[in-house]
Amino acid sequence: MPTSVTTSTQQDPAVSRPPAPPGVLRSSLPALDLVGSAQNARVLAQILAVLLITTAVALIFTPWQQSVSGNGEVSALTPVERTQTISSPVEGRVLLWHVTEGSKVQKGDLIVEIQDNDPEILTRIQNERLLLVDRQNNVVARAGSISDQIARLVESRENAIAAATSRVQVTADRVRQAEQSITAAKERLKFATFNLDLRQKSFDRGLSALRDVELARQEFNTAQAMVLQAEAALSAARNERLAAEDDLRRITNDAQASIESQRANLNSARAEAASIGAELQRTDSRIARQSTQKITAPRDGTILRLLAQPDSELMKSGDPVATFVPDAYTPTVEVWLDGVDMPLVHPGDPVRLMFNGWPAIQFVGWPSVAVGTFGGRVQLVDATDTRAGRFRILVVPDPDDDPWPSANYLRQGVQAKAWVLLRVVPLGWELWRRFNGFPPIIADDEPGIIKAKERAGK
Numbered sequence: 001m002p003t004s005v006t007t008s009t010q011q012d013p014a015v016s017r018p019p020a021p022p023g024v025l026r027s028s029l030p031a032l033d034l035v036g037s038a039q040n041a042r043v044l045a046q047i048l049a050v051l052l053i054t055t056a057v058a059l060i061f062t063p064w065q066q067s068v069s070g071n072g073e074v075s076a077l078t079p080v081e082r083t084q085t086i087s088s089p090v091e092g093r094v095l096l097w098h099v100t101e102g103s104k105v106q107k108g109d110l111i112v113e114i115q116d117n118d119p120e121i122l123t124r125i126q127n128e129r130l131l132l133v134d135r136q137n138n139v140v141a142r143a144g145s146i147s148d149q150i151a152r153l154v155e156s157r158e159n160a161i162a163a164a165t166s167r168v169q170v171t172a173d174r175v176r177q178a179e180q181s182i183t184a185a186k187e188r189l190k191f192a193t194f195n196l197d198l199r200q201k202s203f204d205r206g207l208s209a210l211r212d213v214e215l216a217r218q219e220f221n222t223a224q225a226m227v228l229q230a231e232a233a234l235s236a237a238r239n240e241r242l243a244a245e246d247d248l249r250r251i252t253n254d255a256q257a258s259i260e261s262q263r264a265n266l267n268s269a270r271a272e273a274a275s276i277g278a279e280l281q282r283t284d285s286r287i288a289r290q291s292t293q294k295i296t297a298p299r300d301g302t303i304l305r306l307l308a309q310p311d312s313e314l315m316k317s318g319d320p321v322a323t324f325v326p327d328a329y330t331p332t333v334e335v336w337l338d339g340v341d342m343p344l345v346h347p348g349d350p351v352r353l354m355f356n357g358w359p360a361i362q363f364v365g366w367p368s369v370a371v372g373t374f375g376g377r378v379q380l381v382d383a384t385d386t387r388a389g390r391f392r393i394l395v396v397p398d399p400d401d402d403p404w405p406s407a408n409y410l411r412q413g414v415q416a417k418a419w420v421l422l423r424v425v426p427l428g429w430e431l432w433r434r435f436n437g438f439p440p441i442i443a444d445d446e447p448g449i450i451k452a453k454e455r456a457g458k
Contacts, residue, residue, distance in 0.1 A: 064365040064430045066422035066440045067352075068344055070393075072335035074355070074414040077379070077396065081329035083304065083412055086322045090293060092116040094310045094321070101306055104327075105297040112308075112321060114293045122287065129283045136276040143269035150262045157255030164248035171241035178234035185227040192216070192223035301326040331410055333376065333395040335418040342381070342391040344440060345420050351376040351395045356415040358405055364419060365427070375401025378420065393420075 076082040095115040099105060116122075199216035203209070305323040308315060315321070333353060337345065352373045354360045360372025367373070375398035382392045395418060397404050404410055422440050425433075433440070 060426055060428055062427040063424045064427040065367055065424055066430065067364060067367075067419040068337060068341035068422065068440070069364075069417065069419045070335040070337040070341070072333050072395075072416050072418055074410055074412055074416060075332050075334045075394075076326070076329040076412060077332040077394070078330070080299075081326050084298070084324045084326070085320045086111065086295060086298075086324050088114055088308075088315045088317060088319050088321050089295070090114060090116060091315065091317050092293070093314060094308045095293075097306060097310060099303045099306075099322075101303060103303045105301060105303060107297055107299045109297045111295045111297055111303070114295065114315070114321075116293070125283060125286050129280065129287065132276055132280050132283060136273055136280065139269050139273045139276060143266055143273060146262055146266040146269060150259055150266065153255065153259045153262060157252070157259065160251045160255060161248065164244065164251045168241065168244040168248055171237060171244045174237040175234065175241050178230060178237040182227065182230040182234055185223065185230040189220070189223035189227050192220040196220045295321065297324070299326050325412060327407075329412070331397065331404055332379070333416050333418060335393050335395055335416070335420075336390045337393060337420075339385065339389045339391060340439070341420075344422060345378060345381055345393055347378050347381060349378045350398065350421045351378060352419045352421065353395065353404075354417045355405065355410060357409055362417075362419075365430070367419070367421065374404050376418070 092114045095113040097112050098110045099112075105111065196213075196216040196219070199213045203213045302325045303322055304325050307320050307322055335351075352362070352367050352370065353376050354362055354373050358372055360370070362370045362373055376395040377398050378393055379396045380394040385391050
C-alpha cells in the first residue's frame with residue numbers, strides 16, 4: 001500500500017549522520033549539526049579579513065602625491081611669439097594679396113598691398129606740407145623781425161631814460177640854485193632892513209639927511225623884491241623838476257609798454273610756429289603711413305587667416321587684415337585654476353601636463369608611473385583673476401624632465417590638462433582630508449595657524 005511505502009522510505013536522522021570522529025563526543029542536539037558553517041564561507045571571511053588588514057596597512061604606508069588641477073591651452077611666453085593680428089596702416093582697400101591662408105612666410109616677405117581711395121593722396125599731402133613749410137618760414141622770419149624790434153626798443157628806451165634823467169638832474173640843479181638865490185636875497189633883505197632902521201634913527205636924531213633915508217628905503221625895497229623873485233624862481237624850478245620826473249616815468253612806461261607789446265607779438269609768432277611744426281609732424285606721419293602701403297611679415301611664421309577681400313571692403317587705419325602665427329616660440333601653457341586652489345601654487349612648483357592629441361595614461365597620485373605626461377614648472381601666477389574668479393598660471397618646460405612634443409603636435413591653442421604637484425602624504429590621510437573637505441596645504445606662516453599654535457602651546 002502507499003502508506004506502507006512512504007513509511008518504509010523514511011529514515012532515522014540519527015542513522016543517516018556519519019559516525020563521529022574518534023575522541024569527539026557527538027552533540028546531544030542533532031539540529032546544531034545541520035546549521036553549521038560551510039567551509040567556503042569560512043575561507044571567504046578569512047580572505048576579507050586579510051584584505052581589510054592589507055587595505056588599512058596600504059592606507060597608512062602608501063604615499064600619495066597631492067595636486068591641484070586645471071585646464072588650459074598651449075600659448076607662447078612672450079606676446080610677440082603669440083598669434084598676432086596684422087592691421088592696416090592706412091585707410092583704403094586691399095589691392096593685391098601675395099599670400100594665401102596657410103602660406104609660410106619669412107620676415108620681410110610682402111603680404112598685401114593696400115591702395116587709398118584717392119590715388120593722388122600722397123601728392124596732395126606733400127603739397128600741403130610744402131605750404132606748411134612756407135608758412136613756417138614766414139612766421140619764423142616775422143618772429144626774427146619782432147625780436148630785432150624789441151632789441152631796438154630796449155636800446156631806445158635806455159637812451160630816452162638817460163636823457164630824461166639828465167633833464168631831471170638839470171632841474172634839480174636849478175632848484176638848488178634858486179634855493180641859494182633865496183638865501184642870498186634874504187641876507188641882502190636883512191642887511192637892507194638893518195640899514196633902513198639905522199638911517200631912520202639917525203634921521204630922527206638929526207644926524208643924517210633925508211636923502212640917506214630914502215636911499216636906504218630904496219635898497220630895502222629892492223632887496224625885498226629880489227627875495228620875492230628868488231622865491232618865484234625856486235617854485236618854477238621845483239615845478240620844472242616835477243615835470244621832468246613825470247616825463248621820465250612816462251618815457252619809461254611808454255617804452256616798457258611798447259617792448260611788452262612786441263614781446264607778446266613775438267610769443268604769438270613763436271606759438272604759431274610751434275603749431276605749424278606740430279601740423280608738419282602730423283603731415284609727415286600721414287606721408288609715412290601713405291608711403292607704407294605694402295605690409296610685410298613681422299617675422300617667420302604662417303598666415304592663418306585673410307580677413308579682407310581685394311577691392312570689396314573699405315578699411316580704416318588699424319582694421320585687421322590678416323592673422324599671423326609665428327614659427328619659433330617658447331612653448332608655454334596657460335592654465336586656469338579655481339580661486340580656492342590659487343593660494344597653494346607658487347612660482348617654481350612642479351607641474352605634470354597632458355596634451356590633447358598625445359596618448360597618455362595619468363595616475364594623479366603617482367606621477368612617476370604616468371605615461372605620456374610631461375613635466376613643467378610654474379613660471380607666473382597672476383595677481384588678479386581674469387575669468388570670473390579663476391586665476392591664470394603660466395607653465396614652462398621643466399629643464400630636468402623630458403622635452404615637450406614638437407611643434408607638429410604642440411601648436412598654439414592645443415588644449416592641455418595640468419596638475420600642479422604639492423607634497424607627498426599617506427593615502428589614508430588624503431582620503432580623510434577629502435572626506436572632511438580640508439585644503440591640501442595651509443602655510444605655516446598664516447595668521448590662523450600661528451594663533452592655533454600659540455593656543456596649543458599654552
